[in-house]
Amino acid sequence: MTHTRPQVEPDGRYTVQQAAKALGVERHTIYRYFDNGSLKFRVRKADNRRVTKGKWIVECWEENYL
Numbered sequence: 153m154t155h156t157r158p159q160v161e162p163d164g165r166y167t168v169q170q171a172a173k174a175l176g177v178e179r180h181t182i183y184r185y186f187d188n189g190s191l192k193f194r195v196r197k198a199d200n201r202r203v204t205k206g207k208w209i210v211e212c213w214e215e216n217y218l
Contacts, residue, residue, distance in 0.1 A: 153177055153217050160206035165196070171204050175213060190215050 154176030160166065166174065171191070172182045185191035186202075191212040193202040 153213065155217070158206075158209050158213050160209050162205070162207040162210070164206040165203040166206060166209060168193075168202055168204075171209050174209050185212055185216070 154174075158174040160174050168179055168182050172179045175182070182191065186193055191204060192208045193204050195201070196203050
């Protein structure tokens with residue numbers, strides 16, 4: 153995980169791959185964070201993909217890094 157706070161827009165929406173890049177982890181780690189409740193996702197109706205908000209990425213980083 154990255155040592156610096158992720159640079160994301162609080163209300164921006166990010167895919168699993170984008171969230172992994174922002175946190176400096178692999179995609180399977182993002183799924184683990186989702187499974188243990190550290191990171192929230194919603195399903196985008198347009199293409200049925202999981203997306204998360206920037207503020208949730210920061211909350212996940214704070215919970216797992218600080």
